[in-house]
Amino acid sequence: MKTFTYLLSVVVMMALVACSSDTPQPQPEPEKPEEPVSYNYTSSAKYNLNVVYFVPNDISERQEWHRRLSEILLHGQDFILKHMKAYGFGNKTVHLKVDEEQARVKITLVNGKYATSHYPSEGGGTKIIEELETYFASHPDEKDSDHTLVLMPVDNPDPGQRDIPYYGYGRYCFALDYNEMDVAYLKDEDERGQRATTYIGGLLHELGHALNLPHNKQTVSADKNPEQGTALMGSGNYTYGKYPTYLTRASCAILNNCQVVSTDESTNFYSEVSLKVTDIQAKYENSELKVSGSIECDVPVNQVCFYNDPATDNADYDAVSWSVAMDEGNTFSVSMPVNELFQRGNTPYVLRLRFCHQNGAISTYSYTYTFKDDNLLIEFGDKDYLDRQGWSIVDFSSEEAGEQATNVLDGDHSTFWHSRWSTNAASYPHYLTIDMGQSQTISGFTFVQRDGMRKVKDIEILLSNDMENWESQGSFVLKNINTAHHIELNQPGTYRYFKVIAKSAFDGQQFAAMAEIMCF
Structure with a gap:
């Protein structure tokens, strides 16, 4: 019996071996590598982010x-x-x-x-x-x-x-x-x-x-x-x-004018533009700061933005903004309720006007105003300026070739006087003395800083009728902006000559520059 059982086992094992060697067994299919996903990206716009x-x-x-x-x-x-x-x-x-x-x-x-x-x-x-x-x-x-x-x-x-x-x-x-x-x-x-x-x-x-x-x-x-x-x-x-x-x-x-937002398909996005503010008026009325003006430009402007930035720090996160469409004739006007500003009290402000050109370029002009005891004091806007015809530079500390002192009287904001820098660079204090040709009543001064480096910070103003006896009107701090801003004298006076002594620069360097000096 044992012999029979043994033989039967051998036969079964041989059959299984024969079956496994002669009959192919199904094998699991190898995993196919994932095919990369293909995408059909489209856009109706010419320019995309x-x-x-x-x-x-x-x-x-x-x-x-x-x-x-x-x-x-x-x-x-x-x-x-x-x-x-x-x-x-x-x-x-x-x-x-x-x-x-x-x-x-x-x-x-x-x-x-x-x-x-x-x-x-x-x-x-x-x-x-x-x-x-x-x-x-x-x-x-x-x-x-x-x-x-x-x-x-x-x-x-x-x-x-x-x-x-x-x-x-x-x-x-x-x-x-x-x-x-x-x-x-x-x-x-x-x-x-x-x-x-x-x-x-x-x-x-x-x-x-x-x-x-x-x-x-x-x-x-x-x-x-x-x-x-x-x-x-x-x-x-x-x-x-x-x-x-x-x-x-x-x-x-x-x-609206950004290359990847605009529907314009032209190729001149962000090309160089030229813009001049030909008139700027500002007043505080009915608890609103009202600003108006006009411009000349070579590339059309369709929007003007107004950023009211408290000048209490070097950041602009707290600049409260308005914007208006440019009116016909390249004029603009806006009314900004001051109760929409978070900071008043005793706070100086820089007002940045950003002119939005249709080609995406932006021209920026900066002005200043100040709150003192919650009262708004405007430090910009056109004045009734004295006629500068016949005015001349009679003395100066130094000047650079091509950036001469007479540039502060030429009416062109793009030209400027610069202290000597190419050789034997001059250091502070720098000064300019101007002859108005005849005695005139002066209520204040308007300065236009160079649109770039070397803006003057601290100045002293002196007045005279004979260039020998000078009366100091005090020391003042100019604005670190690229547009006209005013300094009011304590009281008007009649003089023929004035001297502006520059004592320091905003960039801390030894050089001085100025685009225009006017009186009102």
Whole structure:
């Protein structure tokens, strides 16, 4: 029996061996490699924002980066569209190349040559731009405009954990990407949600800079309005998607002419322009600062923006803005209620007028006014100037060839007197002495600084009728702006000669420059 059982076992084993060797067994099919997804990016616009995912060689792309960033950009596109329509600029927003069916934005992946540490916040932006300009030169089809958003992956987005560029730089801007930067988290109340607001809002804030937008703050009434809230170009990166956040009309007026927002398909975007303010008037009436004027320009201006910036710091995040359309005949006027300003009391202001040319260029002129004990004192606007015909320069400390002292009397703001700098450079104090040809009653002085470097800061004014006996009218501080501003004397007086002694410069250097000096 045992022998039989053994033989039966051997036969079965042989049969199994024969079966396994002679009959092919089904094998699992090998996994097919994933085919790369193809996209059909299209846009009806000629110019589109360049979006670059820039990856240093010591880090990899973040999870689902293409989906997340596409959704963020489309979210921001809708945000801009909403406000452009609300202010009457039409169905305009930033142009993107998009695969509409798959909801993906064209984002160009560029591998950096170096590790993240090579691209720090300080100076790293310039290094990235250099690499991207080289990339675009060899891939010209990847560059669709003059405006570029650069995104860099990080492990941890918190400022203390990363050192990468995060700012606007000309028509480039830099922001970051991390695994949980997703519009799906914008409404969340936890830390993840606040991070999403901060960094998605931050991305759109920096993009605003690349689209030509300066900082500005909401008005007092907008701050309380649930339909407006915080201006994106102020501190809106801390409120975007969670609390009311909006674009000001001034921001939209500038975007209206931006190359990647405008519907214009011309090729002269940002070409050089010339603009002169031929008349400027200002008054404080019915609790409003009213400014009007006229211009001459070679490229049409369609909007004028007014940025009221408290001159209590070097930042412009707190500049409250208005904007108006240019009137016929190249004239403009605006009324700005001062109760819309957050800072009054005793606060000096710089008022920047930004003239928006149709080709996207912006001409900026700066003026000043001051609140003293809540009263507004206007320090600009045309005066009843004394006729300077017959005036002459009778003495000066030094001058540079081609930048002579007589330029302060020629009526041309583009020419200027400059102290000697090419050889044996002269140092402060510098001075000019002017003969008005006859005695005239003087109530004050108007100065136009050079539109550039070497603006004079501290001066003393002296008056005389014989160039021997001089009466000091006091020491004054000029304005660090490029337009006419006034100094009122304590009381009018009748004199023939005046001397302006320059004692220091805003840039702290030894040189002085001045475009025009007038009296009223």
